[in-house]
Amino acid sequence: xxxxxxxxxxxxxxxxxxxxxxxxxxxxxxxxxxxxxxxxxxxxxxxxxxxxxxxxxxxxxxxxxxxxxxxxxxxxxxxxxxxxxxxxxxxxxxxxxxxxxxxxxxxxxxxxxxxxxxxxxxxxxxxxxxxxxxxxxxx
Amino acid sequence: xxxxxxxxxxxxxxxxxxxxxxxxxxxxxxxxxxxxxxxxxxxxxxxxxxxxxxxxxxxxxxxxxxxxxxxxxxxxxxxxxxxxxxxxxxxxxxxxxxxxxxxxxxxxxxxxxxxxxxxxxxxxxxxxxxxxxxxxxxx
Amino acid sequence: xxxxxxxxxxxxxxxxxxxxxxxxxxxxxxxxxxxxxxxxxxxxxxxxxxxxxxxxxxxxxxxxxxxxxxxxxxxxxxxxxxxxxxxxxxxxxxxxxxxxxxxxxxxxxxxxxxxxxxxxxxxxxxxxxxxxxxxxxxx
Amino acid sequence: xxxxxxxxxxxxxxxxxxxxxxxxxxxxxxxxxxxxxxxxxxxxxxxxxxxxxxxxxxxxxxxxxxxxxxxxxxxxxxxxxxxxxxxxxxxxxxxxxxxxxxxxxxxxxxxxxxxxxxxxxxxxxxxxxxxxxxxxxxx
DNA sequence: TTTT
DNA sequence: TTTT
Numbered sequence: 001x002x003x004x005x006x007x008x009x010x011x012x013x014x015x016x017x018x019x020x021x022x023x024x025x026x027x028x029x030x031x032x033x034x035x036x037x038x039x040x041x042x043x044x045x046x047x048x049x050x051x052x053x054x055x056x057x058x059x060x061x062x063x064x065x066x067x068x069x070x071x072x073x074x075x076x077x078x079x080x081x082x083x084x085x086x087x088x089x090x091x092x093x094x095x096x097x098x099x100x101x102x103x104x105x106x107x108x109x110x111x112x113x114x115x116x117x118x119x120x121x122x123x124x125x126x127x128x129x130x131x132x133x134x135x136x137x138x139x
Numbered sequence: 140x141x142x143x144x145x146x147x148x149x150x151x152x153x154x155x156x157x158x159x160x161x162x163x164x165x166x167x168x169x170x171x172x173x174x175x176x177x178x179x180x181x182x183x184x185x186x187x188x189x190x191x192x193x194x195x196x197x198x199x200x201x202x203x204x205x206x207x208x209x210x211x212x213x214x215x216x217x218x219x220x221x222x223x224x225x226x227x228x229x230x231x232x233x234x235x236x237x238x239x240x241x242x243x244x245x246x247x248x249x250x251x252x253x254x255x256x257x258x259x260x261x262x263x264x265x266x267x268x269x270x271x272x273x274x275x276x277x278x
Numbered sequence: 279x280x281x282x283x284x285x286x287x288x289x290x291x292x293x294x295x296x297x298x299x300x301x302x303x304x305x306x307x308x309x310x311x312x313x314x315x316x317x318x319x320x321x322x323x324x325x326x327x328x329x330x331x332x333x334x335x336x337x338x339x340x341x342x343x344x345x346x347x348x349x350x351x352x353x354x355x356x357x358x359x360x361x362x363x364x365x366x367x368x369x370x371x372x373x374x375x376x377x378x379x380x381x382x383x384x385x386x387x388x389x390x391x392x393x394x395x396x397x398x399x400x401x402x403x404x405x406x407x408x409x410x411x412x413x414x415x416x417x
Numbered sequence: 418x419x420x421x422x423x424x425x426x427x428x429x430x431x432x433x434x435x436x437x438x439x440x441x442x443x444x445x446x447x448x449x450x451x452x453x454x455x456x457x458x459x460x461x462x463x464x465x466x467x468x469x470x471x472x473x474x475x476x477x478x479x480x481x482x483x484x485x486x487x488x489x490x491x492x493x494x495x496x497x498x499x500x501x502x503x504x505x506x507x508x509x510x511x512x513x514x515x516x517x518x519x520x521x522x523x524x525x526x527x528x529x530x531x532x533x534x535x536x537x538x539x540x541x542x543x544x545x546x547x548x549x550x551x552x553x554x555x556x
Numbered sequence: 557t558t559t560t
Numbered sequence: 561t562t563t564t
Contacts, residue, residue: 002382002396003174004149004353005189006286007219008425010492010523011142014561034562035142038535050144050219051561071562073523075282075427080146080189080219082235096221096235104280106427106490106523118280118455122400141521141535141564143492145425147286149353149384177396212384214288214421243419245288245351245384257316257419261539280560281428281452283467285497288421313420328422328497358424358467358497360513374499374513431557451558468557488558 005079007098009052010106011035013072017056017064029061030054030097031068033076053097054078059124060100067105067119075104144218146237148191149245150174152211156195156203168200169193169236170207172215192236193217198263199239206244206258214243283357285376287330288384289313291350295334295342307339308332308375309346311354331375332356337402338378345383345397353382422496424515426469427523428452430489434473434481446478447471447514448485450493470514471495476541477517484522484536492521 014032021027033052038045054076056064068074078100087093102120153171160166172191177184193215195203207213217239226232241259292310299305311330316323332354334342346352356378365371380398431449438444450469455462471493473481485491495517504510519537 002177003151004147004214004382005174005176005191006147006355008145008147008284009143010427010521011144012562012564014563032561035144036563037144038141038564047564049562051221052144052219073563075143080191080235082189091230093232095233096219104282104427142562143521147423149288149382243288243421280455281558282426282492283428283452283454283469284425286421286423286425290420313422315422316419328499330422330497353421358469358513360468369508371510372512374497429558429560431559449557453559455560464560466558490559 007076007078007080009033009035009076009078009098011052011074011076013068013070013074014051016070017061017068019061019065026058027061027065029056029064029068031064033074033098053095054100055081055097056100056103057121059126060102060119060121063119063124064100064103068103073106075106076100077102146215146217146219148172148174148193148215148217148237150191150213150215152207152209152213153190155209156200156207158200158204166197166200166204168195168203168207170203172213172237192234193239194220194236195239195242196260198265199241199258199260202258202263203239203242207242212245214245215239216241285354285356285358287311287313287332287354287356287376289330289352289354291346291348291352292329294348295339295346297339297343304336305339305343307334307342307346309342311352311376331373332378333359333375334378334381335399337404338380338397338399341397341402342378342381346381351384353384354378355380424493424495424497426450426452426471426493426495426515428469428491428493430485430487430491431468433487434478434485436478436482444475444478444482446473446481446485448481450491450515470512471517472498472514473517473520474538477519477536477538480536480541481517481520485520490523492523493517494519 011033014034017029017031019027019029031054033054034049035052036047036049038047076098078098080096081099082094082096084092084094104118150172153173156168156170158166158168170193172193173188174191175186175188177186217237219235220238221233221235223231223233243257289311292312295307295309297305297307309332311332312327313330314325314327316325354376356376358374359377360372360374362370362372382396428450431451434446434448436444436446448471450471451466452469453464453466455464493515495515497513498516499511499513501509501511521535
C-alpha cells in the first residue's frame with residue numbers, strides 16, 4: 001500500500017549548495033541544513049542543533065544553485081531516503097538524506113536579488129527540460 | 140534561531156516494537172516502519188519501499204508497546220535525529236532516527252481492542268509520570 | 279514574501295465526490311471529509327468530528343471521481359482558501375475550503391480495484407491535458 | 418476512527434493579537450495571519466494573499482500576547498475548526514479558524530526582545546496553570 | 557489587515 | 561557547517 005513519507009524543515013544552510021552533473025546532464029545539488037531547538041535544562045537555556053543532508057534534483061537543483069547560499073533561512077519540504085555507500089576504506093555505510101520536493105526562502109526582501117522565492121520540483125523540472133531541449137537545438 | 144524539524148509518516152510496522160528500559164526506569168520503544176511509493180517506470184508499476192527507524196520515549200513507548208504490532212498501519216509525527224555509535228568492530232557509524240512525538244493507528248475499528256487511537260507524547264508522559272510515582276509509593 | 283499554507287488531513291469521505299464541469303471543460307470535484315478526534319471529558323470518551331470541504335481541480339478531480347467514494351479513508355494534502363459567495367437570499371457569506379494538491383487512499387489492498395493510490399495534482403493534470411488534447415483531435 | 422487534522426502555516430500577522438478573558442480566567446488570543454503566494458499569470462507576477470483566523474488558548478494565548486506583534490513572521494501549527502455563530506442581524510454564519518497548537522517566531526535576532534521563540538500549547542499551559550495557581554494563593 |  |  002502507498003504510504004506517506006514527508007519531511008518539513010525550516011533552518012539555515014550550513015554551506016553553499018554543491019552542484020554536480022551526472023550523466024545526461026542531470027544536476028544534483030546538496031547542502032547541509034541546520035535546525036535548532038532551544039530548551040531549558042536545569043534552568044539554563046541549551047541549544048541543540050540537528051544537521052540534515054539536503055539533496056535536490058534536476059530543475060530544483062539549478063534553482064537552488066541560484067537562490068540558496070550559506071546562512072539563508074529556508075523552508076524545505078521533501079521525503080526521507082536512506083541509501084548505502086562504501087566509504088574510502090570499503091566499509092558499507094548508510095546515510096539518510098532529505099530529497100527536497102520544493103522550497104521557499106524565508107526572510108526579508110533585502111536578502112533577495114530577485115523575488116522568485118517558492119520553487120516546486122515539477123515547475124523547476126519543466127523549466128529544466130525546456131532549457132535542456134533549447135540547448136540541444138541544432139542551430 | 141529556532142527552526143522546524145518535522146516528519147510525517149504513514150506506513151506499516153515491519154516488526155513488533157522492541158522495548159528497553161534505561162536507568163531510572165525510562166522506557167524506549169523502537170521499530171522499523173515502511174512507507175511505500177508506487178510509480179511508473181517504462182510503463183511498469185514499480186513499488187519502492189523506504190524503511191524508517193522509529194523511536195519512542197517514556198509514556199509514548201509504553202502506549203506503543205500496547206497498541207502497535209507488526210503490520211499495523213500508523214500515522215506518526217516526529218522529528219529527525221542523527222546520532223553516532225560504534226559498531227561491534229569499533230567503527231564509527233551514523234544512524235538517522237525519527238523520534239516520534241505522537242501517533243495515530245489507522246484502519247478499521249475492528250482492528251482495535253480498545254478505541255484509544257491517538258497518543259501524544261506529553262499526554263502519555265503525564266500518565267507515565269503518574270504511574271511511576273505510584274510505583275514508588277512506600278506502601 | 280512567500281509563505282506556507284499547508285493542510286494535512288486523514289479522514290473519511292462523508293459523500294461520494296460531486297463532479298462539475300466549468301467552461302473549457304475544466305472539472306472540479308468536491309466532497310466533505312470527516313476527521314474525528316477522541317478525548318476524555320470527565321472520565322467519558324467523547325468523539326468530536328470536524329467536517330472539511332475538499333475541492334479538487336482538473337486531473338485530480340477526474341482521478342478522485344474514479345477512486346474516491348463515500349466512506350473511504352484518505353490522506354489529503356492541500357491548502358486553505360476562503361472565498362465569499364452570495365446565498366440564495368443575497369446575503370454575502372464566506373466558506374473555507376481545502377484545495378487538494380494530492381491524495382493517497384489508505385486502507386487495505388482489498389479495498390482497491392486497482393493499485394494506483396497516490397495522486398499528485400501535477401501528474402493528474404498532465405494526464406488530463408493529454409486526454410483533453412486527445413478529445414479535441416479532429417478525427 | 419481517529420483522523421488527522423493538521424495545518425502548517427508560515428506568514429505575517431496582519432494585526433497585533435487581541436486577547437479576551439473568558440470565565441475561569443481562560444485567555445484566548447486571536448489574530449489574522451497572511452500567507453502569500455506568487456505565481457506567473459500571462460508572464461506577469463501576481464501575488465495572492467490568503468488570510469487565516471488564528472486562535473490560541475490559555476497559556477499559548479498569553480505567550481502570543483507577549484511575543485507576537487503585527488508584521489512578525491511566524492510558523493504556526495494547529496488544526497482546523499469550523500464553528501457557527503449569529504451575526505448582529507441574527508443570521509447564522511460559519512467561520513473556519515486555525516486553533517494553534519504551537520508556534521515559532523521566524524526572523525532575525527534583532528526582531529526579538531527575548532530569545533524564547535518556540536512555544537507549545539502544553540508547555541505554555543503548564544506555565545499558565547502554575548501562574549494561575551500562584552495568583553490564587555491566599556497570602 | 558501582513559510581507560516582499 | 562547555520563542561525564539567534
